[in-house]
Every structure is written in structure tokens, then in C-alpha cells.
Amino acid sequence: MSKKNPNLEDELSLFQDAVKGVKKFTHDTIITRRQQNSKVDKAKVSSKETQNHEFYFSDEFEPHLNEHGPTQYARTGVSKYEVKKLRRGIYVPDMYLDMHGMTQQEAKRELAAMLAACIKESVSCACVMHGIGKHILKKKAPLWLAQHPDVMAFHQAPLEFGGNGALLVLIDIPER
Incomplete structure (x- = not known):
């Protein structure tokens, strides 16, 4: 025996x-063009900034760095x-940059x-941690840094910031 509640039937009919x-929605999410474009524009801007600064780094340029003792450089x-x-x-x-495990292109x-x-x-x-490893990034990072016009000086980091596997970089901040 099943008894149906008459109130439920009334509510259902109401x-x-x-x-x-009323028609069923096929898709209820609205995607606006502005949201998509802003993400793409931000990606373009950040990649352009990186490309603009990547210009300074040549693999063929070799500044005169002291090969004896710790790695150091001071702009004229x-x-x-x-x-x-x-x-x-x-x-x-x-600011710190850890380049462990990066290729030369990624590190640059x-x-x-x-x-x-x-x-x-x-x-x-800033501190650039290039590591020691096979000495590839350890040799290349100072060459790249010496080419950048805003790098005033760099020196092998003290032990608390990475020692032989890192460089402390002094950056010239332009006045705004």
C-alpha cells in the first residue's frame, strides 16, 4: 500500500x-573577449620585456674578468x-634566482x-645561484651579467648566500 501525499501532487502541478x-540551457557559461585578451596581452608584454633584456646577452662576448681568485666585476x-x-x-x-638544472638558454x-x-x-x-656542477652556468653567468648596462658590479657570494655557487649582483636603479 502506498499512500501519496496530496500536498506533494499539488506542489508538483504548481x-x-x-x-x-521554459527552455533548457545548452551552455550557461559566458566567456567574454576581454578576459581572454587580457591574459594573452599580459603574456605578450612579459615575453616582450624578457626579449628586450635578452638582447644584452651574447655568448660570444667575453669581458676581461679576473680568472684568479673569486669571480668579481665592477663597471667603469x-x-x-x-x-x-x-x-x-x-x-x-x-631577490634570488636559482638556475640549478636550467639549460643555457633558459638561464639566460x-x-x-x-x-x-x-x-x-x-x-x-640580487643573488644569482648558478651552482657549481659542470661549471657551464658558473662560467656563463658572469659573462652575461657583465654585458648588461644596469649591472654595476658583482662578486662571488659570501657563504650565507651560496658561496662558490652564487653571485651577488649590484644593480643600478634609474630614478623615476
């Missing part, structure tokens, strides 16, 4: 009368005292992006 003539006109401050760890890096692209980000965010000291 509901069916209320939704009579930069005091040797600034390099000494880097060596002693007086400048504390605000990431280094360019990091320098662009440092300039954009007014970060004057």
Missing part, C-alpha cells in the same frame, strides 16, 4: 505550471669599495627576466 514554456666608474661590500655580504639580496632568459624585475621593483641587490 511547479510544472510555473516552468511551462664604480668604486672598488662597492665590490668589497658585496664580498663581505653588507648588501643583502632582495630567466636572468634577463630577473634583472628586468629588479629594475621594475627597485631592487638594488
Whole structure:
């Protein structure tokens, strides 16, 4: 014996009368063009920024760096005292780049992006961790950094920032 509740039947008939003539949605998500374009535009802008800064890095250019002792460089006109401050760890890096496991092209692209980000965010000291490994990035990173016009100086990092496997970079921040 099944007893049906008369109230349920009334409610069902009322509901069916209320939704009579309503069509079912086939797709209820609206995708606007602006949202898609803004994501694409941001990707284009960030890739253009990286490409603009990647221009400075040539694999054929070799600056005169001291091969004896720790890796160091100071642009013409930069005091040797600034390099000494880097060596002693007086400048504390605000941005870090870890290049472990990257290919040369990836490392070059990431280094360019990091320098662009440092300039954009007014970060004057950064740490580039190239690692030791097969000495490929350890040899290339200083050559790339010496080519960038906004790099004032760099020095092998003190032990607390990576020692032989890292460089502290002093960046010239243009006034806005």
C-alpha cells in the first residue's frame, strides 16, 4: 500500500505550471573577449620585456674578468669599495634566482627576466645561484651579467648566500 501525499501532487502541478514554456540551457557559461585578451596581452608584454633584456646577452662576448681568485666585476666608474661590500655580504639580496638544472638558454632568459624585475621593483641587490656542477652556468653567468648596462658590479657570494655557487649582483636603479 502506498499512500501519496496530496500536498506533494499539488506542489508538483504548481511547479510544472510555473516552468511551462521554459527552455533548457545548452551552455550557461559566458566567456567574454576581454578576459581572454587580457591574459594573452599580459603574456605578450612579459615575453616582450624578457626579449628586450635578452638582447644584452651574447655568448660570444667575453669581458676581461679576473680568472684568479673569486669571480668579481665592477663597471667603469664604480668604486672598488662597492665590490668589497658585496664580498663581505653588507648588501643583502632582495631577490634570488636559482638556475640549478636550467639549460643555457633558459638561464639566460630567466636572468634577463630577473634583472628586468629588479629594475621594475627597485631592487638594488640580487643573488644569482648558478651552482657549481659542470661549471657551464658558473662560467656563463658572469659573462652575461657583465654585458648588461644596469649591472654595476658583482662578486662571488659570501657563504650565507651560496658561496662558490652564487653571485651577488649590484644593480643600478634609474630614478623615476
